[in-house]
Amino acid sequence: MDQGNEDKDLSKVIEAGIRKSGSGPKDGQKGKPKGPRSDYLQIGPETPGYKLVQVIFERAVSEGLPSTDLADHLGIAPSTLSHLKTGRRVASSLGRDVIERFAEWLNYPVLAVMILAEQVHLADFYSPQNDLDRAIDRALQFMADDPEWGGMMPKDLDDASTHMKLWSVWMYERATKTRLITGGIDYLDLLKGMDEFRGEYPRKE
Known part of the structure; x- marks a missing residue:
């Protein structure tokens, strides 16, 4: 995957992380949810791995994909999907094989x-x-003072989680080629280095 596509994929994750769900019908309006929205999540943001489950169901809703078909697309049992939706199973405990299938369906990097x-x-x-x-606070202040990028910063970023703030800083660093937080490792460079190492010294199975 080239650098441009990698940045686009990571940008999708950022966008998914800040997207807010719709407010639904207003008072006095009538309407029946369509597709899988009637099966929506029964877990809250405090649930480990909530964001992944939310992104998956939001994608399914946007495509009008029923839960039974969604499970088939993801390559998991309908019961597993139901357990993720209700909290009987948490996304943070999913195995690598399931994570890879989710990544393929979402078209996201596995690490994302x-x-x-x-x-x-x-x-x-x-x-x-x-x-x-x-360090994150200093980086955000630097970003806010940037005449080109500062005006595009979300107003509610100050109240976001440390995880989301760090994503924002990381994406700014990649876009501007500016290092704001020292002591970090770029996982893409690390993976490239490991690939080159294993090309020279193949792993024994």
Whole structure:
């Protein structure tokens, strides 16, 4: 995958992370939800891996895909999908094979799906010695002062989770080629290096 496509895929994750669900029918309006919206989530944002489940169901709703068909597209049993929706199973506990199938259906990088499932956190890419919260605040202030990018920053970013703030900083760094937070590792460069290493020294099965 080339750099442009990789950035587009990561941008999809950011967009999914800040998207807000619709408010539904207004008072006095009548209407019946269509497609899988009547099966919508019975878990809350506090559930581990909530964001991944939300993104999957939002995609299904937008495509008018019923839950039974969604399970088939994802390559999982309908009961597994139901358990994710109700919280009997959490996305953070999903196996690698399931994560890869979700990534294929969403057309996201596998690592991005793992991040949405809260199996990997962006903070994991930074040295534990970093005062990450303070570094993020400084980075956001730098971004806000940028005459080209500052005006595009979401107004509610200050109230966002550390995870979402770090995503925003990370994407700004990639777009502007500016390093705002030291002590971090670019996972794309790391993966490229590992691929080159394994090309020279194939792994024994």
